Amino acid sequence: MHTLNKKRLITVALTCVTLIGRGRAFPFMFEKWGVIPTTGVSALEARSSGHLLADMASLTQENACRVSCFSECFHGVRKEHSFSWSKRLGFNRKCNYETLQVRATVSKIEHNVSSQDAGLATNGGKRKVTDSIKDEARRHGLLEPPTTFSAKYVPFSPYETTEEFYSLDEIIYRSKDGKLLDVQHDMKALKEYDGKYWKALFDSRVGKTTWPFGSGVWSKKEWVLPEIDNDDIVSAFEGNSNLFWAERFGKEMLGMSDLWVKHCGISHTGSFKDLGMTVLVSQVNKLMKMNKKLIGVGCASTGDTSAALSAYCAAAGIPAIVFLPANKISIAQLVQPIANGAIVLSLDTDFDGCMRLIREVTEQVPIYLANSLNSLRLEGQKTAAIEICQQFDWEVPDWVIVPGGNLGNIYAFYKGFVMCKELGLTDRTPRLVCAQAANANPLYLHYKAGWNNFVPVKASPTFASAIQIGDPVSIDRAVYALKNSDGIVEEATEEELMDAAALADMTGMFTCPHTGVALSALMKLREKNVIGPTDRTVVVSTAHGLKFTQSKIAYHSKEITEIQCKHANPPLEVKADLGSVMDALRSKLSLTL
Numbered sequence: 339m340h341t342l343n344k345k346r347l348i349t350v351a352l353t354c355v356t357l358i359g360r361g362r363a364f365p366f367m368f369e370k371w372g373v374i375p376t377t378g379v380s381a382l383e384a385r386s387s388g389h390l391l392a393d394m395a396s397l398t399q400e401n402a403c404r405v406s407c408f409s410e411c412f413h414g415v416r417k418e419h420s421f422s423w424s425k426r427l428g429f430n431r432k433c434n435y436e437t438l439q440v441r442a443t444v445s446k447i448e449h450n451v452s453s454q455d456a457g458l459a460t461n462g463g464k465r466k467v468t469d470s471i472k473d474e475a476r477r478h479g480l481l482e483p484p485t486t487f488s489a490k491y492v493p494f495s496p497y498e499t500t501e502e503f504y505s506l507d508e509i510i511y512r513s514k515d516g517k518l519l520d521v522q523h524d525m526k527a528l529k530e531y532d533g534k535y536w537k538a539l540f541d542s543r544v545g546k547t548t549w550p551f552g553s554g555v556w557s558k559k560e561w562v563l564p565e566i567d568n569d570d571i572v573s574a575f576e577g578n579s580n581l582f583w584a585e586r587f588g589k590e591m592l593g594m595s596d597l598w599v600k601h602c603g604i605s606h607t608g609s610f611k612d613l614g615m616t617v618l619v620s621q622v623n624k625l626m627k628m629n630k631k632l633i634g635v636g637c638a639s640t641g642d643t644s645a646a647l648s649a650y651c652a653a654a655g656i657p658a659i660v661f662l663p664a665n666k667i668s669i670a671q672l673v674q675p676i677a678n679g680a681i682v683l684s685l686d687t688d689f690d691g692c693m694r695l696i697r698e699v700t701e702q703v704p705i706y707l708a709n710s711l712n713s714l715r716l717e718g719q720k721t722a723a724i725e726i727c728q729q730f731d732w733e734v735p736d737w738v739i740v741p742g743g744n745l746g747n748i749y750a751f752y753k754g755f756v757m758c759k760e761l762g763l764t765d766r767t768p769r770l771v772c773a774q775a776a777n778a779n780p781l782y783l784h785y786k787a788g789w790n791n792f793v794p795v796k797a798s799p800t801f802a803s804a805i806q807i808g809d810p811v812s813i814d815r816a817v818y819a820l821k822n823s824d825g826i827v828e829e830a831t832e833e834e835l836m837d838a839a840a841l842a843d844m845t846g847m848f849t850c851p852h853t854g855v856a857l858s859a860l861m862k863l864r865e866k867n868v869i870g871p872t873d874r875t876v877v878v879s880t881a882h883g884l885k886f887t888q889s890k891i892a893y894h895s896k897e898i899t900e901i902q903c904k905h906a907n908p909p910l911e912v913k914a915d916l917g918s919v920m921d922a923l924r925s926k927l928s929l930t931l
């Protein structure tokens with residue numbers, strides 16, 4: 339027998355042993371779980387799939403194979419199931435059980451199954467012209483959402499219990515008494531599966547193109563928007579962003595060994611807003627298919643939200659309407675919605691003024707509100723926190739520092755970390771730091787006042803223009819997240835934030851000014867030794883630096899008169915002859931030529 343085949347046989351045998359072993363534990367688990375639904379993916383089904391998925395992942399050489407497995411019900415009825423598994427698609431089988439106890443045993447794994455059998459596109463290994471990745475996933479039953487999970491809107495009132503709730507298919511942003519809403523998942527149903535199951539499932543989806551799980555957001559679909567049909571999802575495979583080990587910045591600037599930067603700006607439209615917008619626009623897509631009365635989606639923005647909204651709406655063919663404060667966002671951000679065909683209103687006011695207007699407009703016209711006042715957005719944004727844990731192999735960092743403006747994101751991170759802990763993927767949550775620009779610091783002032791009496795401020799211009807917000811919509815959510823994570827709020831002046839961004843750039847990054855605010859907060863906390871030298875710390879970089887080249891150019895050419903620009907590195911203007919070039923190099927390098 340070929341050695342490879344022998345190896346496979348051993349793997350199969352081990353898989354059987356594992357599953358039979360687990361089978362013994364099932365009666366206990368089912369007593370605990372109660373009745374299995376007669377249709378859809380049953381608790382056991384999904385659980386045994388999860389184990390299989392993990393075990394099957396070891397068959398790495400094989401492109402596709404067919405797996406037979408027996409399930410045995412409490413009354414001794416034995417059923418045989420056969421399904422295809424492919425390296426590219428994984429599998430998601432479903433069948434009906436009418437019993438309380440089922441034991442699954444893998445009996446056979448056949449190799450060299452043709453790709454057609456396994457549902458892979460043929461045509462010389464290529465997709466057919468008429469095919470789409472959605473069709474491919476559908477053939478495997480991957481498009482059918484599990485019926486066991488659900489979510490609903492509830493008032494954001496963590497300190498009170500309430501019976502009030504709304505379907506996610508309703509167009510609603512506030513509770514009866516005007517509170518923000520929160521998306522509440524059926525945690526009982528999610529808890530039917532242990533942390534090991536969720537980790538294996540999420541890990542199995544990373545790096546695939548399988549629709550929609552190639553997205554970092556939709557790879558956590560069950561925790562995000564479980565009931566949406568995969569066909570309705572509008573995704574650019576956002577998320578899965580780089581967690582960068584900031585080795586040089588950490589060691590040389592801060593004496594830290596375990597500093598990381600979560601580059602959320604390396605994304606479809608260059609900011610973390612894509613994470614929330616894929617969820618919101620997908621839901622709108624669904625609502626429009628349901629013939630809900632909607633003529634488009636609108637937002638107020640300091641540049642990133644409008645860019646994301648316009649791109650996702652354009653991808654789905656949905657009209658986007660964006661309200662922007664005139665002359666207060668970068669050119670790169672302004673051109674994004676223009677290029678994506680959105681209706682762009684440049685208004686002679688600041689962000690808070692735009693926000694007031696879009697709220698009034700959406701009350702009168704059936705335009706769906708896409709700001710993070712809409713709690714759907716946060717469901718996508720929270721996946722960045724889950725992803726951080728996943729990238730650390732499900733370990734939790736000590737600190738996570740998030741720049742804060744409208745303040746939805748700090749709560750989204752909190753929610754993601756709490757969910758990981760509650761569902762058994764991690765054992766604790768990190769301490770959160772919210773970093774604000776001193777020119778737009780209402781949360782910082784509120785924190786310093788002992789969380790007493792929140793007072794909005796008039797935000798002054800800041801290079802961190804995306805967080806130039808004086809009256810943040812998510813203030814209550816942010817305060818809750820910070821109080822419950824032993825959190826801290828820090829601020830950074832214009833000079834501090836621009837210097838911090840420049841310093842980070844000198845170590846190989848290309849940071850936006852908001853990341854500069856977060857890095858400056860880190861430097862202050864490190865100086866005070868609040869954050870220790872070996873504390874594992876993640877700085878959340880919210881947008882791509884290339885959106886903010888104007889301020890970087892101004893800094894490096896020392897055009898900003900109010901600050902020293904002490905790390906400026908202006909280009910040398912040199913005559914194009916060898917002598918001048920050598921002189922220039924001598925002045926910069928220690929050349930003795």
Ligand SMILES: N[C@@H](CCOP(=O)(O)O)C(=O)O
Pocket residue numbers: 611638639640641642643644708709710711743744745746747804805
């Ligand atoms: N920084 C935001 C401001 C709007 O915040 P949101 O959380 O309501 O989207 C932007 O990029 O527009």
